[in-house]
Amino acid sequence: MYVCHRLLLYGAQVEDATEGRLSVLEVMMLKNPDLLKRNLRLLELDNERLEALTKWNDHEDLFWKWMVGNRCQSQSIKYLCTLKPYTHKII
DSSP states (O other): OHHHHHHHHHHHHOOSTTSSOOOHHHHHHHHOHHHHHHHHHHHHHHHHHHHHHHHHHHHHHHHHHHHHHHHHHHHOOGGGTTSOOOOOOOO
């Protein structure tokens, strides 16, 4: 009962849309630190994927111009050679 009382007191200090109450998941994570670590790792993996997607979005046009340029060189098709190939390194 002591844990529940502390959770309620802790929940009263949280100021958000839930009006000071913890969600079921938050209570479970407070009771089980391994679950908290697991969810934190999943969030970190999602963040890494989003960062990779952002990098891709920033450099996607360079990739496609490079692909068109390589196709022009390998197949000698003049009408595809309107775009110059890029040789920039993607960091």
